Amino acid sequence: MENTTYRVRVHKTEVRKNVAGKVTSYRVQWSTDGKPWKRTFQKSAQADAYRSKLLTAAREGEPFSLATGEPVKWSRVERPEMTWYDFACKFADFKWKAASAKYRQDIARALTAATPAMLTSGKGKPSDLHLRTAMRRWGFNTKQRAEASEETAEVLAWLAKNTRSVSALTEAATVRALLDAATSRLNGKTAATSTIRRHKTILQNAMDYAVELKLLDSNPIKALKWKPPRVTYEVDRRSVVNHAQARRLLAAVQAQQPSGKRLVAFFAVIYYAGLRPEEVVRLGEDNITLPELARNPESGELEEPADGWGELRFAGAAPFAGREWTDDGSLREERALKHRAEGETRIVPCPPALVRILRAHLAEFGTDPGGRLFTGVRGGELAGITCRRVWAKAREHALTEKEAQSPLAKRIYDLRHACVSTWLNAGVPATQVAEWAGHSVDVLLRIYAKCIVGQDEAAKRRIADALKDLDSPV
Template identity: 35%
Template sequence: MAGREKSKTFRTSAQANNWLSDLRQAAKKGELFDLETGLPQSVLKAKEARTVYAFVSAYVGMKWPHAAAKTRDSISDALATVLPALTKERPGRPDAEILRTALRKYTLLPEARRRPNVPLESKQALRWLEGASLDLTDLNETKTVRLALDPLALRLDGKAASANTIRRKRAVLHAVLEYAVELKELPANPVHKVKWKPPKTTETVDPRVVMNPRQAEALLAAVASVGRRGRERRLQAMFACMYYAALRPGETVALRQQDCTTSGNSLGPHPCGCLPPGGQHTVDRHQGRPRGTRPQAPGPRRCPPGAHPAQAGSDSSATHRGVQRRRGWPAVPQRA
């Protein structure tokens, strides 16, 4: 930088590669680099932060450009849960729902994407949070880390969250604290000091809320008579793929004929179907096209079973095209 070499030491090559990726992304965005420290502005803001609120805001700005839409949404969701818990006891605490909405819509976004017209109640809630936020150094105490971990195990209604939700939010918190360690704002990740286990939750599916085969056939028959002429067959094919092929809604919407494999007279979805991006506030304009399925661990990949033989042909842009009947499966009821 300006003819002077800058260097930084990491314990592992993975950490060094992550740091190098952040620097390259900052240069690609055209960020200014500080001549004295050699750091880009986004990193410098995080390093200069003195409160958890300011550090998290800088972290989101750093992470956003090279994160997928669903990852952005997960980061925003988790940090909107953690930040209100890491505050001092001050009068005038806003309502929890107002505080969460203000964070999700107006703070946990890069500055360029924040809405200019912030409602008064959201502005007041954010001003309170900014003043009540704990210092970043307070996270060295295990009791403070527990304040951040405990809300991860609860849903918005106060009931126990699922194991996957707890795991996902804890991973975001861990990544934020690892970033603080990288910037030498914390000596070590304080999460490792806490012997915290999320409360056990029941993952058993209630059979009363699961559709049985007879109800599924009745639903598909009813869908065939809903909507405009010509649209009902596409809806029927969509719900047939979701039920019989165990596809997610996003995979079904993005399913095209070229995403399927044929076997004899039957047609089934290929395991590498497409998923649309996440919510509007987390999606860039160039990400409006279909993208690959979510990352999976090495080993056997999630392979949806062959689609049900929904005899609901449509044009090439439809969700499903003329899936023929496969032996042993009941036929989809057709509209009379």
């Protein structure tokens, strides 16, 4: 048992007196593993009784706590017992209402990854795949649990009977095994850094909840010497496309059938206005302000103004989550803008190139009955898999073989990085870029630090100028 010792010495009681020689108190003194302890009593009988209890515990071989100095059994209280699986379900239910659909999935994944470390028996054990599926899709899903099939219910029943008690997490070795399982891939290798930190945070929150339920005295993860790897939030400069590459990619999107032509504007909004994909799918015609067409004095026809800027004004996003994780059963969850309060809007300028693309999109495809710009070919929700497939094929056709094998624009989200990098390199103040991108200034500069071109050379020139007078031979 960790944090305990059997090396105990009980010393003679110290009689404490004031300056007049009158006895004021009695101090019991003892040590555990060399660490001194003391406790003061007003009466001699109280001190003698306490000292006698210490001596008896030491003689009977009771372990003493290094944290309190007293016998371990003195601090033991009867606690409710709960299996890990039952507790994990209770924690998922506790977090469900306030959590976003995406975070609900994160909780289920973290608990699913950690649970194998808490299994007590292999007898009658279902396959690992069946266990993971049952936990992630049903057991740790508050909405779905009661709807599990008979086969899945049997798997969950086996889990309920074959996981250790939460009280087992008072042992550091068990806590370490739990964390190791939660931060590893199925092949035993270490998970991605972001996954490690996310799962560790979720489990730490779960342990706080166990303390609240009085299943544990304290959070065992906080006491563990376990340091997660560092996470880098900086954008990889190699993933950022230049304007020529972006235009080739958009042209390659347009050439694809049947979805490409209606997706050009979708990708263009990310590249030219820096919106997140979940913000773009929610855009409606009422979120767009386009400049008035100008009449050509020679032909008399209406044309796009030469330098006509528009504006995007929006107040929500709709990240994909899956029907089983949203409250209303929709594929996407309607939410406020990231890092902003409910109802708060963001305004982003719409450059002339994007104005032309959006006007052409509206002219050809219009909007759905709800006013949304982007839908599937047959109407309905724009599927994320469709966007990813079209983008992957566009990279194959628009980029060189070497570029296609690199991180260049590998994810759709990299178009947003390209947009924000363009704004910063064009000299737009960081405060304005942060407002358009929906970031705080410090986060913006931390993420895009390596994408600001020319600052290092400018800094070198300033240093060289400052040292010119010192360049004479010594």
